[in-house]
Amino acid sequence: MVTIVSSKAFMMMHKPWYEHPENPERMAMVINAVEKVGYDVQWEEYVQDQDDGLKIAEKIHVKGYIDYLKRMQNKAPCELDPDTYFVEDTLDLSLFALKLSYEASMRARRSNDIYLVLLRPPGHHAGRAGKAMSAPTQGFCILNNAAAATISFLEQGCRRIVVLDIDIHCGNGTEEIFYGRNDVLNIDIHRDPAYFYPFTCFPEQIGKSHGEGYVINLLLPARAGDDIFLELIEVVETIVTSYSPEALVVSLGLDGYFGDGLSDTRLTGVSYYTVGSLIKRLRLPMVILLEGGYSRGLEYGVNAFLDGISGHKAGFKRKTVTPILLLKEYLGIARDIIRRIGWLEK
Ligand SMILES: [Zn+2]
Secondary structure (H helix, E strand, O other): OEEEEEEEHHHOOOOOOOOOOHHHHHHHHHHHHHHHHOOOEEEOOOOOOHHHHHHHHHHHOOHHHHHHHHHHHOOEEEEEOOOEOOOOHHHHHHHHHHHHHHHHHHHHHOOEEEEEOOOOOOOOOOOOEOOOOOOOOOOOOOOOOHHHHHHHHOOOOOOOEEEOOOOOOOOOOHHHHHHOOOEEEEEEEOOOHOOOOOOOOOOOOOOOOOHHHOOOOEEEOOOOOOOHHHHHHHHHHHHHHHOOOOEEEEEEEOOEOOOOOOOOOOOOOHHHHHHHHHHHHHHEEEEEEOOOOOOHHHHHHHHHHHHHHHOOOOOOOOOOOOOOOHHHHHHHHHHHHHHHHHHHHH
């Protein structure tokens, strides 16, 4: 079973004053898509109260960054950087999203169940002080929702947590926040950042100190199809099983879907269905948070993913293949880094 949580506030607030892919329309799209196939959405009432959210934000972000956001609230509407707009109610909505993410982990742990929070703005590019790991911008993100869900699980006594990020852009903010820890294993499948935003999170970046080996960056090449994605998910399953986590946080980006808009990758329903099925098999308390996804992914990607979680025999087949030379090269890169970290022998 999966409980889907959202709020009408996500469909109205944090609205750009110019054309921008991260806008309230996205939320209407994803909600319509899940309701159309019969899922119920549990609506959370929006309360404008920054205090609870700020207490959670202080566990994740540095004080200077939170103070900066408060100052920006007085300057809004403005841009934090060329990707990231900031309007009068952006901080309010971001703190509310953070609180929902944090509380979802409490509910998931209590019920040993799966919570999917459909929220915005996305969070996985937001590091401790905003921009993370040399990325040029915050990539539409203000506060890190995945970190809030993870910290909540840690506070409840979970000793090993996996963060799985399948957004087509790497979750550089989340990686940075937990970079030195071995109680959070961060696995991120994303388009090769050599020529793709956020231009960081390469396979050689594996964490540091106690956290060395607990960041795993698995890359997809240009025009990646279902074939390579499914092979990487098999690798992910082996690693996750070996780590034996007590909870899971998923950064669900749907922007790798064929034709979604920001990526040249060509993932189709079978890729998202397979991640959903893996999640179902793991049988862990789990929080899934919406990250990117801008058009087709918000409809077809999310429903394939939910079919996988629900165990529906949806009959998805591999539709797209990766150019053969790129397939071999990138599977080789993944194998090399996994061997170097030694996960498969752990
Ligand atoms: Zn993305």
